[in-house]
């Protein structure tokens with residue numbers, strides 16, 4: 001069994017639907033075939049995929065909202081260390097941050113938050129620059 005097929009069998013119906021919705025286009029044709037095969041096996045029609053992207057009520061009742069993906073509600077997250085940098089007036093500041101990334105839809109709230117961090121870092125540097133008169 002291919003890695004992607006094994007992964008798909010471990011997903012709930014709504015997760016397979018979201019996986020299709022958010023990531024299908026990013027796969028090579030052979031993997032796309034595996035995804036379509038899995039959808040067919042579960043009697044999910046791609047033309048009505050939105051109908052299947054909503055988790056069942058019993059799942060929604062048991063999840064901890066802080067531990068699921070805010071985008072697709074999957075609990076299949078993985079942790080990664082991300083690196084980023086801010087460059088300003090010939091000075092580059094590198095920094096690391098922890099990011100949780102959703103395996104189903106690739107959404108990462110931490111990456112969204114990082115953009116805000118980056119913006120505030122930039123304004124701090126701008127402030128320092130103005131004060132030092134460079």
Ligand SMILES: [Zn+2]
Nearest residue numbers: 069072102105
């Ligand atoms: Zn997600």
